[in-house]
Amino acid sequence: MARVNYFLTEEQEMIVDLARRIATEKIIPVRAALDETGDFPWVIMKELAQSDLFGVFIPEEYGGIGGGCFETCLAVENLAYGCVGVTTTFAASALGGYPILLFGTDEQKACYLPDIASGRRLAAFGLTESSAGSDAAGIQTTAVEDGDSWVLNGTKQWITSGGEADIYTIIAMTDRHKGPRGATAFIVEKGDPGFSFGKKENKMGIRASSTRELVFQDCRISKNRMLGKRGGGFILAMRTLDLARPGIGAIGVGLAQAALDEAVRYAKERVQFGQPIISFQAVQHMLADMATEIEAARALVYAVARTIDSGARDFSKLSAMAKLFPTDMAMKVTTDSVQILGGYGYMKDYPVEKMMRDAKILQIYEGTNQIQRNVIGQALNKEYSVN
Amino acid sequence: MRIIVCVKQVPDAKTVRFDREKGTIIRDGMDAVINPFDLHAIEAALQLREKAGGTVTVISMGPPQADSALREAIAMGADAGVLLSDRAFAGADTLATTYTLWKAIEKLGGCDVVFCGKQAVDGDTAQVGPGLAVRLGIPSITCVNAIELAEGPRFRVTRMCDEGREVVEVETPVLFTVLTTLNTPRLPSLKGKMRAKKTHIPVWGAGDIAADPGRVGFAGSPTKVVSTHVPTFNARREILTGTPDEQVNALIVHLKEAGILS
Numbered sequence: 345m346a347r348v349n350y351f352l353t354e355e356q357e358m359i360v361d362l363a364r365r366i367a368t369e370k371i372i373p374v375r376a377a378l379d380e381t382g383d384f385p386w387v388i389m390k391e392l393a394q395s396d397l398f399g400v401f402i403p404e405e406y407g408g409i410g411g412g413c414f415e416t417c418l419a420v421e422n423l424a425y426g427c428v429g430v431t432t433t434f435a436a437s438a439l440g441g442y443p444i445l446l447f448g449t450d451e452q453k454a455c456y457l458p459d460i461a462s463g464r465r466l467a468a469f470g471l472t473e474s475s476a477g478s479d480a481a482g483i484q485t486t487a488v489e490d491g492d493s494w495v496l497n498g499t500k501q502w503i504t505s506g507g508e509a510d511i512y513t514i515i516a517m518t519d520r521h522k523g524p525r526g527a528t529a530f531i532v533e534k535g536d537p538g539f540s541f542g543k544k545e546n547k548m549g550i551r552a553s554s555t556r557e558l559v560f561q562d563c564r565i566s567k568n569r570m571l572g573k574r575g576g577g578f579i580l581a582m583r584t585l586d587l588a589r590p591g592i593g594a595i596g597v598g599l600a601q602a603a604l605d606e607a608v609r610y611a612k613e614r615v616q617f618g619q620p621i622i623s624f625q626a627v628q629h630m631l632a633d634m635a636t637e638i639e640a641a642r643a644l645v646y647a648v649a650r651t652i653d654s655g656a657r658d659f660s661k662l663s664a665m666a667k668l669f670p671t672d673m674a675m676k677v678t679t680d681s682v683q684i685l686g687g688y689g690y691m692k693d694y695p696v697e698k699m700m701r702d703a704k705i706l707q708i709y710e711g712t713n714q715i716q717r718n719v720i721g722q723a724l725n726k727e728y729s730v731n
Numbered sequence: 732m733r734i735i736v737c738v739k740q741v742p743d744a745k746t747v748r749f750d751r752e753k754g755t756i757i758r759d760g761m762d763a764v765i766n767p768f769d770l771h772a773i774e775a776a777l778q779l780r781e782k783a784g785g786t787v788t789v790i791s792m793g794p795p796q797a798d799s800a801l802r803e804a805i806a807m808g809a810d811a812g813v814l815l816s817d818r819a820f821a822g823a824d825t826l827a828t829t830y831t832l833w834k835a836i837e838k839l840g841g842c843d844v845v846f847c848g849k850q851a852v853d854g855d856t857a858q859v860g861p862g863l864a865v866r867l868g869i870p871s872i873t874c875v876n877a878i879e880l881a882e883g884p885r886f887r888v889t890r891m892c893d894e895g896r897e898v899v900e901v902e903t904p905v906l907f908t909v910l911t912t913l914n915t916p917r918l919p920s921l922k923g924k925m926r927a928k929k930t931h932i933p934v935w936g937a938g939d940i941a942a943d944p945g946r947v948g949f950a951g952s953p954t955k956v957v958s959t960h961v962p963t964f965n966a967r968r969e970i971l972t973g974t975p976d977e978q979v980n981a982l983i984v985h986l987k988e989a990g991i992l993s
C-alpha cells in the first residue's frame with residue numbers, strides 16, 4: 345500500500361533506518377525494565393554514540409553529520425518509536441548543544457561540539473527553577489563578575505540528564521535591574537568547583553530519563569564560559585527552544601505511531617463476541633482517526649522543520665505549532681491505544697500504558713502546550729496588525 | 732595488523748519459504764542477510780583493529796547481490812571489501828570455496844589474522860574456516876568464545892568444545908572461526924553507512940585471482956547434491972492448562988500413554 349512520500353534523500357533514509365533499527369533492536373527489548381528501575385540508559389547512549397546520531401545536527405567540521413532540524417526530527421521520531429524516556433535523554437543533549445552551536449565562539453564550538461557530536465559527553469539545558477517555569481523571566485540564579493571569573497549561585501530544577509551530562513548551558517541573571525535583558529547564558533561543566541546535583545525526581549513517565557536539580561554554590565567559572573552576549577540569555581533560550589520544539593513534536597509522532605501499531609495488531613487478534621474486535625466499527629473508527637492524525641502531525645513537523653532549515657527567520661509560531669499539535673495528538677492516540685487494548689492495555693504486561701504515561705510530558709516540557717498556544721496567538725495578533 | 736574476514740550472504744531465516752514439491756528455497760520475496768555467525772567475526776575483527784591497529788578487509792564469494800553484505804560490513808566499520816563473483820564460481824562446495832578464498836587472499840598479499848563464522852547457517856558444514864587455514868598453511872582455532880590479545884602479538888583464546896572449554900595460545904598468522912557468544916555485533920554507524928555507499932568494491936573473477944578453472948565452482952567440487960527435501964512436521968500440539976501441579980500430572984499421564992514413562 346502506498347505510504348506518504350516525504351521525498352527523503354538517501355542520507356535521510358539512512359538516519360530513519362538506523363534510528364528505527366536502534367529502537368527495535370536495542371531499546372524496545374529493555375524499555376520496560378528501564379521504566380521499572382529508572383536506571384539511566386548508559387548502554388543505549390553508548391550505542392547511540394557509536395551510531396553517529398548525536399552528531400546529526402552538528403556541522404561536519406566539528407565531527408557531526410551536518411544535518412539540520414529536519415534530520416534531527418527524523419532521528420528522534422524513530423528513536424521515540426522505541427522509548428520516549430531514552431529519546432528525551434538523547435534530545436536533551438541536542439538542547440544543551442544548540443546554544444553552543446548558535447551562539448558559541450569558535451573556541452567554544454571547537455571545545456564542546458566534537459564531544460557532543462561523538463556522544464563522548466552528554467549536554468543539558470538549565471533554565472527552569474522552582475518558582476520560574478513558564479515564566480522563565482522569574483529565575484533567581486545569579487552570576488556575578490569577579491576578576492577573571494563568573495560566580496554562579498542558585499538552584500535549577502527538573503533538568504534533564506542532570507548529574508549524568510558533562511556540559512550544561514545555564515541561564516542566570518547578571519543584571520537584574522535590566523529585567524529580561526539582564527539574563528546571560530553560561531557553559532558549566534560537571535566537576536566545576538561549587539557545582540553539584542540535588543534531588544533526582546521520581547516521575548510518572550519517561551523514567552529512563554534522569555531529571556535532577558543543579559545546585560550552584562559560589563560556582564566559579566572562567567570568563568570564557570559566557571555564552572553569547574551579556575544580557576542575551578533569554579534571546580538565546582528562546583532561539584534554542586524555537587529550534588528544538590519541532591523535535592518534541594517529532595517525538596510525539598514516533599510515540600503515537602508505536603501506539604497505533606500496538607493497537608491495530610491487538611485489535612486484529614483479540615476476539616470478543618466471536619469476532620476480532622477490529623471488525624467493530626467503533627474500534628475501526630478510533631484506529632482510523634489515530635492513523636489520520638498521526639500522518640497529519642508528521643506532515644506538519646516535517647514541513648516546519650524543512651522551513652526552518654531553508655533559512656527562515658522569525659519562526660516561533662511555526663515551531664510552536666509543530667510542538668503543539670503532534671504532542672496533543674500523541675496524548676490522545678496513546679490514550680485511545682490503551683482503550684483499544686482494554687484491561688490488558690492498563691496492565692504493564694503490554695507497552696501501551698507506558699506510552700500513555702510517557703506522552704504526558706510532551707505537553708509539558710519545552711514550554712507547556714498552553715504556552716505554545718500563547719506564542720501562536722501572540723504571533724497572529726502581530727501578523728494581523730501589520731497592514 | 733592485516734585482518735581479513737570471510738563472510739557469506741545467506742537467506743534471512745525470518746523470510747525464507749520452501750517449495751515442498753521441488754524441495755528447494757523460494758527465492759522470490761526472500762531477504763538476504765550476512766550469515767549471523769559472520770557478524771560476530773566482523774565484530775571480532777573490528778575489536779582487534781581497535782586494539783592492535785591495521786586494516787579490516789572483508790571478502791565474500793557469491794552472486795553480484797552479495798555486494799550488499801560487504802557494504803553492510805563496511806557500514807559497521809570495515810575498511811574495504813572484495814567480492815568474488817564469477818559464473819565459474821557457482822555450485823562450489825567447501826573444497827572449491829576454500830580454494831577460491833585462498834587465491835583471493837593471496838592476491839590481497841596475505842594477512843595476519845583471518846576471522847570466519849563457525850559455520851554458515853544455510854550449508855551448516857563448518858568446513859570452510861579450517862579448510863581455508865590448511866590452504867593458507869596457518870593454524871586454525873575453531874569455535875572461539877573469547878579472545879585476549881597479548882604482546883607478540885600472541886592470542887589467548889578460549890574454545891568451546893563438547894567436553895568443555897579449552898584455552899590455547901597462538902601467534903599470528905592464524906585463522907579463527909567464531910561463535911555467536913564471542914561478542915555482540917555493533918550496528919552500523921551513520922558515517923559508516925555513508926562511506927559504504929561511496930566505497931568502490933572490486934569484483935574479482937577466476938581470471939583476476941589466477942584460479943585454475945578446474946578447481947573452482949561446480950567443476951572443482953567433488954560434493955554433488957543428489958537430492959534435497961523439506962521435512963514435514965505433523966506433531967500434535969496440546970497446551971496444558973491449570974495450576975503447575977495439574978499441568979505436571981497431566982504431562983505424566985501423557986508421557987505414560989506414549990510409553991516414555993512406565
Ligand SMILES: Cc1cc2nc3c(=O)[nH]c(=O)nc-3n(C[C@H](O)[C@H](O)[C@H](O)COP(=O)(O)OP(=O)(O)OC[C@H]3O[C@@H](n4cnc5c(N)ncnc54)[C@H](O)[C@@H]3O)c2cc1C
Pocket residue numbers: 436468469470471472476477478479501502503504505547555705708709710711712713714715718
Ligand atoms: C520531566 C521534565 C523534564 C524537564 N527538563 C527540563 C530541562 O532539561 N531544562 C529546563 O530548563 N527545564 C526542564 N523542565 C521544566 C519544564 O520546561 C517546565 O516544567 C515547563 O516549562 C512548565 O513550567 P512549570 O512546570 O513550572 O509550570 P507552570 O509554569 O507553573 O504552569 C502550571 C500550569 O499553568 C499554565 N500556565 C502558566 N502560565 C500560563 C500562561 N501565561 N497562560 C496560560 N497558561 C499558563 C501552564 O500551562 C500549566 O498548565 C522539565 C520538566 C519536566 C517535568
